[in-house]
Amino acid sequence: MKEQKLVLRNVDSFELEHIFECGQCFRWNKQEDGSYIGVIKDGVLKVSKRKNSVIFEGILEGDINSIVYDYFDLGTNYKKIKDELSELGESMRNGIEFGYGIRILKQDLWEMIISFIISANNNIPRIKGIIERISEKCGKKITWNNKDYYLFPTVKQLSKLSVSDLRLLGTGFRDKRIYNTTNMVLNKEIDLEKLQLLSNTDEIREELLRLDGVGDKVADCISLFALRRYDSFPVDVWVRRVMNTLYIHNEDETKVTKKELKELAENMFGDMAGLAQQYLFYWARENM
DNA sequence: ATGCAGGCGCGCA
DNA sequence: TGCGCGCCTGCA
Numbered sequence: 001m002k003e004q005k006l007v008l009r010n011v012d013s014f015e016l017e018h019i020f021e022c023g024q025c026f027r028w029n030k031q032e033d034g035s036y037i038g039v040i041k042d043g044v045l046k047v048s049k050r051k052n053s054v055i056f057e058g059i060l061e062g063d064i065n066s067i068v069y070d071y072f073d074l075g076t077n078y079k080k081i082k083d084e085l086s087e088l089g090e091s092m093r094n095g096i097e098f099g100y101g102i103r104i105l106k107q108d109l110w111e112m113i114i115s116f117i118i119s120a121n122n123n124i125p126r127i128k129g130i131i132e133r134i135s136e137k138c139g140k141k142i143t144w145n146n147k148d149y150y151l152f153p154t155v156k157q158l159s160k161l162s163v164s165d166l167r168l169l170g171t172g173f174r175d176k177r178i179y180n181t182t183n184m185v186l187n188k189e190i191d192l193e194k195l196q197l198l199s200n201t202d203e204i205r206e207e208l209l210r211l212d213g214v215g216d217k218v219a220d221c222i223s224l225f226a227l228r229r230y231d232s233f234p235v236d237v238w239v240r241r242v243m244n245t246l247y248i249h250n251e252d253e254t255k256v257t258k259k260e261l262k263e264l265a266e267n268m269f270g271d272m273a274g275l276a277q278q279y280l281f282y283w284a285r286e287n288m
Numbered sequence: 289a290t291g292c293a294g295g296c297g298c299g300c301a
Numbered sequence: 302t303g304c305g306c307g308c309c310t311g312c313a
Contacts (some may be wrong), residue, residue, distance in 0.1 A: 054308095117295095119294060121294090123292085123293040123310095123311080123312085124293085124294075125312085126293080130310095148295060170309085170310070170311090173309050174296090175309085177297090188294090214296085217294075217295060217296090218294095218295070218296080224291085234294080237293085243293055285294090289313100290306090292306100293312095294313105295308095296305105297306105297307100300304085301303085
């Protein structure tokens with residue numbers, strides 16, 4: 001762990017609020033000065049903006065340059081993607097105009113699996129609280145600027161917790177799912193290293209669906225936010241709402257099936273459905 | 289207070 | 302395959 005700093009000038013498509021509030025992450029918190037501090041796999045990171053510069057500083061294991069490049073998806077040309085998506089109509093243009101600074105983070109696969117299992121039938125403040133308590137309970141402590149932070153626990157660390165330990169941390173009925181999935185990973189009933197190497201998004205989904213607590217929506221979130229599968233399209237209530245309002249116009253949005261939504265998304269957005277989803281989702285969350 | 293929140297697993301047709 | 306239902310918990 002080493003204190004490091006990095007300043008990048010003229011980064012395209014990079015708005016802190018858009019990136020951290022668009023629903024993809026749970027461990028980034030806004031500070032009073034408008035900056036964000038987050039705990040990621042590699043340590044603690046603070047991100048702030050000044051004019052055209054983005055400033056990264058923190059205490060990290062590894063080189064800050066490669067960590068930031070990878071985590072913030074700096075190798076992807078968002079301008080090009082937004083230009084292409086904008087061709088698809090006014091609704092998408094509005095969504096992109098609203099969330100122009102979004103980037104899809106590349107977060108740790110294991111952490112995303114557990115985080116999105118926790119997200120089931122839950123709300124964001126509570127999800128964040130649960131993840132925080134789990135990390136405090138068995139994750140590695142890191143002190144930075146006189147404050148304590150806790151990394152998300154490793155598989156081995158989390159496997160030390162019993163079902164009732166997990167229940168006590170407020171996970172509710174998700175306790176067994178977390179426990180079972182942790183043990184599947186621990187016992188190599190599913191190999192996360194191999195999963196990262198799969199090329200086909202459907203293959204990845206099939207593998208993830210074997211895990212307890214991972215259904216359609218959760219699997220899609222994991223493959224989008226940890227494995228950068230831009231073609232996966234998580235359908236939740238907000239996506240259903242905004243897609244129905246903009247494109248389907250069914251008087252009862254609950255009648256619109258997941259299958260219908262996914263097919264529409266694939267036809268309209270193709271292999272960029274996941275990115276399109278983020279712009280629509282963020283717009284919907286803030287405006288509907 | 290009752291309903292609800294970024295679903296899932298289960299049992300049943 | 303495709304439904305409907307119950308579910309921890311905290312918050313309005």
